[in-house]
Each structure stands twice: as C-alpha cells, then as structure tokens.
Amino acid sequence: DLVFTLKESLKPQTNYIFYCQSCGDIIEKDRNFLRVLPLPSENWSALVEEWCCHPNPFARSPLHPQHHDCFLGDTFFLCLFFNESHVPESPKSKENTRVFCKRCKIMLGETVSSDTVKYYVTEVVIQPSEGSFNPMPRSQFVQSIVAQCLVELSSAKSTFRFTVKGDDGKIYILIWILNSDTLLVESLGNSSSHNVFTRFGDSFMPSSGPVGTWNAVKVLYQPCIKSRNKDLADAWESDIGVHPLVFPSETCLELLLILGLSTTSLPPSLRHMNSFQV
Template identity: 55%
Template sequence: MAAAAAGTRVFLEVRRRLQSALLILGEPKEGGMPMDISLAPCSLRVKTPEGCTELQLPAEVRLVPSSCRGLQYVPGDGLHLRVQVQAEPDDTKLISVFNQSSQAQGCCTFYCQSCGEVVIRNRKLLRVLPLPSENWGALVEEWCCHPDPFADKPLHPQENDCFIGDSFFLVNLRSDLWQPRPELAPVETHCPSSENHFKLKPKANTKVICKRCKVMLGETMSSETTKFYITEIIIQPSERNFSIIPRSQFVQNVIAQCLVELSSARSTFRFTIQGHDGKVYILLWLLNSDSLVIESLGSSKSIKKFPLLEDTLKADSSSAWNAVKVLYQPCIKNRNENHLWSLASTSR
C-alpha cells in the first residue's frame, strides 16, 4: 500500500490475547513524502526516498497481511493501521519482582539500587514469605464472631526471615549487621494550657537513609524490624556481582510488574500511587497487560513519541518488550489531564 507520510519510526503493539496488532508510523514532516509499506508474515518494510526501514518480528509473532484495515492519519501521532497476528501466548512463568532474587537459598546481599551501596551483606534467608493484603485485619473481623485473635500479634520477621508486601520488604536486622540509627528530630506539639504556645519535643526519625547517596531506602518499624521499599533495594545472591540498572528503567519495570501481579491476584485494574505522607500523586488505570511492543528507532533527530521506552531501546536496532499500557491522571495542580503511558514489563 502507499501513503503520503514521512515516518522515521515504526511502532507495533501486539495484543497476545486478542491476536491483533496496532501499527503506528511516526508523525510525518510538513508536506510529507511518498512511502511504501510492505507487510510479510515475519517482517515489515517501509520505503521512502530517503531509505528503507525493515522491522524483523520475533519468532513467536506472525502477521496476517491480508487482514490490514483501518488505515488513518492521527494528527500529532502519525499513520495508524490495524492487522491480525498469530502470536503465541507468553507462557513464561511470572516471577514476582519482589522475591525473584530473595529465594531462601544461600546468602543474599541487599544493595541500594541508586548507587550500589551494600545495605545488608551476606544475609542467610531461611524463609521468604508473602504478607497478607493491607486490609486483612478488617477481613478477619468479618470472619470471626469473637475479638480479633491477631490484634496483639503483629507479623514481624524473625532473624532469617524476609516478609514481602505489595511494595516493600520486611527484614529483621541483627545487631552485627548494618542497621539504621534513628536520629532525634524536633517536632512541634501543642501543649494544653491557658497560654496557647508550642514546645519542641524530640521524636525519633524512622527514615532509613543510604550512607552513600542519601536516598531514603525505607523506615524502621520496631527496634528489630525494618521496612525496605521495593523501588529502592535490589537483592542478589552474595556470590553474584552487582551491576547498577538505570534508575528510570528499574522503576518502570518494578511498577509494571507490580500492576501485572496485583491485577492478576485481585482482579482489579485501578490503582493509586501515594507518597509517604499518604497523599495521592497519580491515578492509574490498567488497560493492557498482554502487550508485546516492537519498535524500530529511526533518525536520532526524530520526535520521540514513546519516551518511557527510550532507556530500554538501542538507537540502531529494533527491540521487542513485554509491556503494560496504562491510562494515568496526575493528581498535581494544573496537571489533571488524561495520558496514555506504556511501561516495559519484566515478565520475561
């Protein structure tokens, strides 16, 4: 087929469950140029007077060229075209991003993800156990006809335990391992008296800060238990060398897999991201969790339409990534607009 456009970039989103794909050719330059698009079962080719771009598909994906339909130009985006595919289901077993390295085998080392600083060295994990959901206490009250038997028995890990929540690890820190030292921080508290005045009273600071880069890694829950956030900590077997992953790539992988796991386990697709103060910063609506994104990057001067994938793609090659697609709405002043957002997933 032929169309008037000057795409420098090819983007293909394959839906495994629907056996369909959306092809997007990047925003054309002003005036456009002749373009020939050729589809084959295992490849896609775009020819322009400036050159030829060919996109090779993964072995598990095959296009059905005769099914092409819905060609249209979307201003600000480019040419859109839908086509049927024959895509094998992703039968790779989903390994939890929270415990993929926290297996109860051998010794593990906890690292700060931002700078690679060792947080806990050579910890023997005998038990790696998932925690119940956040509202499990309320459910117990509904199930029991007598007072909650677990009210006075909080779930705290023992010396060689690692408990895993939706967004954190709980670890019991022994005195001979690195552990945070709470600092005294002045806070204002109201003193009831005939004179309305404020008085400084010391309060323990429970923040756990990286010694090297000063990033907040978590918080102390008790004298022995520490909570580490999954976006700040990497756990690796002690005998394995640690390599720093780009920050934005690591965070998007963690969030993407968290959405996949929670949507599968709890049959939900709406989420919120909150700060340490409980304030909601962003609303997420999971659209697709079965997407395979295939993209061929064109000229480095081209407009980047999918910036969140830039960290994982090489400028001189085409790449395929399992991804989730979400609709998000920032809860920040003057930014309450809907956006589409793709996140690379680590389910492979």
C-alpha cells in the same frame, strides 16, 4: 526479566547482598534467610474484622519477622536490622523512622519496630552474594518494578485499578490498567521518542538493530498532586476494588514524571482517553 524478582528468586538458605539501587552502595552483606514468606494483602486486618464475630484476634499482634525471616509485601519486604548503622537513633517522628543510604542519602525504607525494617523494592536491589551488581538506570528500574507489581497484582487479585500512595499517606497517582501484554515496535532509525527519557540519563530502546521491540503495560492514569482529582481519589480510596501501592514519596513523583514523558511520546490523538491520560 530486567530486575531481580523477589517473590520468584529470593530463596531460603542463600546468601544475599543488599544494594542501594540509586548509587550501588552495599547496605547489608551476607544476609541469609531461613524463611521467605508472603504477607497478606494490605487490607487483611479490615477483612478479619468483617469476617470475625468476635474482636480481631490479631489487633495486638502485628506480623513482624523473627530472626532469619523475610516477609514479602506488594512493594516492600520486612526483615530484622542487620547493619546497625542504618538504625535511626530516636524514632520519635515519621522523619526519624526513615532509613537512608549512607552514601547518597536516598530513602531506602523505614523502621516498623525497634528491630524491624521495611525496605521498598524500588530502592533496594537484592542479589546473590556470588553475583555482581550491574547498575540499571533509575527510571528503567522504577518502570520495571512498578510494571511487575501491576501485572502480578492484577493477575492474582483480578483488580485493575490502583492508587499510588507515598509513605506520607498521600495519593499521588491513580492507575487503571488497560493492557498488560502490549508489545511496542518502533523503527530506531527514525524515532521521535527515542530521546524522550534523556532527562533520566538512559534510553529504553534496544541498542542495536533497525527495529526495537519490547513488552509494556498500557495504563490510564490521573495525577493527584496539589489536590488535583481529589474527589476521584477519595472515591477510589474508599473502593475495596482498588488496590493501594505504597512507595517513597520521592519515587511516586519520579513515577509521575516517567508517565508524563511516556504520554508525550505518543501521537497527540492517543494521549488521552476520556478524562485519563494514557
């Protein structure tokens, strides 16, 4: 795998270093967790209300980690603050709850309580302390993380439709998985799409050999920025069969641009299916 998969690789009683994915700055050193636990699905509280014949017993008991705990969500992980320099001084508004990298000022996550932080998996890289940080081009990292989320959730929850929402609560993209085990093969010597992603400063093709092969997730998508496809977005948001994926708003825009560039690399006849882009 191209990226460090938290759910499979984050182990208790092991020292880790948190890095900013964008600039490589160390966020936290020598984090050691005694418990690494998965969180329930995003709409678990609503399901409790449907199944209980009495008031929701968890309504006033949010799931926050204790000391040396790490809770894993679909697109984030929760832990207690370790580096106090990242704690916002006065969390009176949404802007003040955001946590930023001290070096590059990229949003890393947000506070969910006075001592608990939510880090997004698209912004923070976690690696064992004895290892070294190997930077990955930003667009390649975002693609890998989002693809992993889509594959894992579609397999675990048997859902194939997703809304990509920003931390501002807005829906940016509607995604419908077509195929999660696509194998792409392309001749590198005569590739018209080889430089499609140069705006991000990286290439997704293998660097050697006459033929490049790599795994991919094939999706249909609809942009929802500037009120585009609002009716469809509203319908998907209220559909219990659609799973939400929440990322920082800036990352949602990055993902939308990546999808658009990927679409333009296809032959014109293969870029659309019904009203969706491929």
